[in-house]
Amino acid sequence: MQIITPGMRLVPEAVLANDAALFRTIPETPSHVDTSLHRVVIVGGGAGGLELATRLGRKFGKRRLSVTLVDRNRTHIWKPLLHEVASGALNASHDAVEYIAHASRHGYRYRIGEVVGIDRAKRQVFVAPSFDDDGRQVIPPRVLGYDTLVMAVGSVSNDFGTPGAARHAISLDTAEQAARFNKRMIDACLRANAQYEQLSPGQLHCVIVGAGATGVELAAELHKSMREIASHNLDNIDFERLIRITIVEAGPRILPALPEHIAQASARLLVKLGVQIRCGIRVSEVREDGIRLGEKLFVPAELVVWAAGIKAPDFLKKLDGLETDRINRLVVDETLQAGEDENVFAIGDCASCVLPGGGEPLPPRAQTAHQQADHLVKVIAARLEGRAAPAFRYRDYGSLVSLADYDSFGRLIGGLKIEGVLARLVYRSLYKLHLKAVHGLAKTTLDSIGEMVARRTRSRIKLH
Ligand SMILES: Cc1cc2nc3c(=O)[nH]c(=O)nc-3n(C[C@H](O)[C@H](O)[C@H](O)COP(=O)(O)OP(=O)(O)OC[C@H]3O[C@@H](n4cnc5c(N)ncnc54)[C@H](O)[C@@H]3O)c2cc1C
Helix, strand or coil, rough: CCCCCCCCCCCHHHHHHCCHHHHHHHHCCCCCCCCCCEEEEEEEECCCCCHHHHHHHHHHHHEEEEEEEECCCCCEECCCHHHHHHHCCCCCCCCCCEEHHHHHCCCCEEEEEEEEEEEEEEEEECCCCCCCCCCEEEEECCEEEEEEEEEECEEECCCCCCCCCHCEEECCCCCCHHHHHHHHHHHHHHHHCCCCCCCCCCCCEEEEECCCCHHHHHHHHHHHHHHHHHHCCCCCCCHHHHCEEEEEECCCCCCCCCHHHHHHHHHHHHHEEECCEECCCCCCEEEEEEEEEEECEEEECCCCEECCCCCCHHHHHHHHCEECCCCCCCCCCCCEEECCCCCCCEEEHHHEEEECCCCCCCCCHHHHHHHHHHHHHHHHHHHCCCCCCCCCCCCCCEEEEEEECEEEEEEEEEHEEEEEEHHHHHHHHHHHHHHHHHCHHHHHHHHHHHHHHHHHHHCCCCCC
């Protein structure tokens, strides 16, 4: 076995990820904080983790708690915006939160790195080394100690082992993937424009696999964005006629997890826009030049997006014996505690939380992550005071789907149906609530005003 010593360079990440024993040879990283403080380590600074770190930092400051947020990225972008990043409707660099600056303003510490394992007996978290774009190590492997650990690492898309999906389809799990798709889409338009209608089969055809909210909202955003890109001097060909978007769904209808009336209204609008919807058929293979449906049918396509189902990251399966469900989520009880370990909690997409009388795990949504982050603030306060942790109660505030600027549909708490401008406003307000939780009311209001002004002068669509 290779022995790692602190400061040793260029340790292959794969080795570290596969053998937690290697980390046990590394001494715990000194924390430089008062050791009498209760140490909370939050892994993952997304919809749930960042809100939790911010609220704990603000509420308890650095005097009562030592809060450390570990994320493998340097910036945070709210995941429900990723389809807008993919279509170019949103420029990720405008909306991203820089963890380093945010942490110093909100009373917690941020550490970059990918967590690959934990040692529950020693209460330690293993963080893989990070490297720059040239492959040089920036930060060596580290071991962080905790008293309370919160896993908030979210989910990744699940291709169910479909041949070729990992290689040829793009998922929208990260801002980098969304930006990569956006670049491919712009390149597709430029390439087609240079060919003067001599297009090969599948050119300018985008297939979206999965008709959940992500797939459906993306279809509408792409419909708008691709035409808008074409309107910027790409006048050699008739994009209106040549762009094609298809949604493929294995289930019997689009938006399977949402109420029927939202699915029907969305389907009507998409069909009106010319988006093809194919339900009740499975993608059996993704190739460089298209997809195979069922046994025989091949559909040529230049762009394939995989948005069919999610799973929690694979490393959770081996998280020092903690129980997981069939899609790798950590099984938590009603206080959000993971398994039998009273020091480990999980929130958001990576937690499988079945509440008493609930039957199914709570849905993987931003509102679940938000409510669970709120709840963990109470749980951690109770731990500090030696009280029993309170039980989590989930409130379903409804479901909304926003189809670019075309229309929005939803159902609010109490079954109230909404659509149009009102639904769009409620949809946007969800993001504003996240910003308020992360930045506070004053900054969110000022940023919103600044954004309204900036929108008048900059291009509606990102073109590079
Ligand atoms: C395109 C799209 C549209 C969506 N639209 C909606 C919507 O309209 N409404 C809604 O309610 N939900 C929506 N969702 C779902 C919603 O985004 C998620 O439910 C929510 O973000 C889950 O929050 P989370 O905190 O659990 O995880 P995330 O927000 O995904 O955050 C996870 C964080 O963990 C970090 N991380 C992961 N692994 C590691 C590791 N090993 N070490 C360190 N850091 C790690 C990641 O970098 C990330 O910052 C959408 C999702 C997508 C992809």
